[in-house]
Amino acid sequence: MQQMKLLQSLYQQRAFGYQYFDDIKSVPFENSDLSDMPSTLTQLATYINDCSLCNLSKGRKHIVFGEGNVHADLMFIGEGPGELEDNSGRPFVGRAGELLDRIIQNVLMLKREDVYIANIVKCRPPANRAPTEEEVAKCKPFLIKQIEIVKPKIIIALGATSYSYLTGDMSGKISRVRGEMINFGTSKLMPTFHPSYLLRNPSAKKEVMSDMLKVKAIL
Ligand code: URA
Numbered sequence: 001m002q003q004m005k006l007l008q009s010l011y012q013q014r015a016f017g018y019q020y021f022d023d024i025k026s027v028p029f030e031n032s033d034l035s036d037m038p039s040t041l042t043q044l045a046t047y048i049n050d051c052s053l054c055n056l057s058k059g060r061k062h063i064v065f066g067e068g069n070v071h072a073d074l075m076f077i078g079e080g081p082g083e084l085e086d087n088s089g090r091p092f093v094g095r096a097g098e099l100l101d102r103i104i105q106n107v108l109m110l111k112r113e114d115v116y117i118a119n120i121v122k123c124r125p126p127a128n129r130a131p132t133e134e135e136v137a138k139c140k141p142f143l144i145k146q147i148e149i150v151k152p153k154i155i156i157a158l159g160a161t162s163y164s165y166l167t168g169d170m171s172g173k174i175s176r177v178r179g180e181m182i183n184f185g186t187s188k189l190m191p192t193f194h195p196s197y198l199l200r201n202p203s204a205k206k207e208v209m210s211d212m213l214k215v216k217a218i219l
Pocket of ligand 1: 080096119
């Protein structure tokens with residue numbers, strides 16, 4: 001009888017639009033450092049498969065781990081997955097991705113499979129907002145491990161969010177810092193405009209072209 005009442009009340013709540021989510025689990029790697037993490041990308045992807053370290057995990061369809069050449073000289077880092085990326089589990093597959101593909105092919109003269117593509121966070125922020133500091137703090141160690149494994153010669157930070165969270169320079173206006181290559185561990189880092197910005201401001205493509213030519217010159 002008790003159970004029937006509970007069930008009835010749950011059905012009522014569902015009818016009113018309530019949804020049930022598991023509590024955020026404390027996962028074994030909550031405080032793990034880079035040396036505790038697996039040393040291949042495939043293992044790392046499996047390692048974070050059930051990640052629920054931040055609230056973004058509650059709304060995601062897929063973790064967008066990143067993809068590309070494990071030994072790429074060039075790594076692109078965007079902000080975070082959008083709707084299409086969340087649906088597919090792959091980075092940069094929407095309109096911004098089409099533009100990124102054209103830059104890779106027509107300016108850098110490479111194929112998408114030659115480079116590695118990842119994001120600052122691996123789960124989609126709601127309504128495509130920028131990820132918060134807390135979300136980035138939870139997710140960034142996995143990205144740093146990816147960088148450590150791929151060891152790219154050059155990292156291209158796509159947009160202000162990517163640049164700021166990678167470097168810690170939170171005051172960095174992308175229009176001021178873009179085009180200047182800086183040291184980033186054993187890699188170089190080139191900040192440039194995000195492809196989504198280029199879709200809204202096509203006249204900024206010439207700046208990105210100039211940034212990519214600098215990258216190409218030292219690849
Ligand atoms: N924008 C990003 O920053 N990353 C993606 O993967 C897609 C769009």
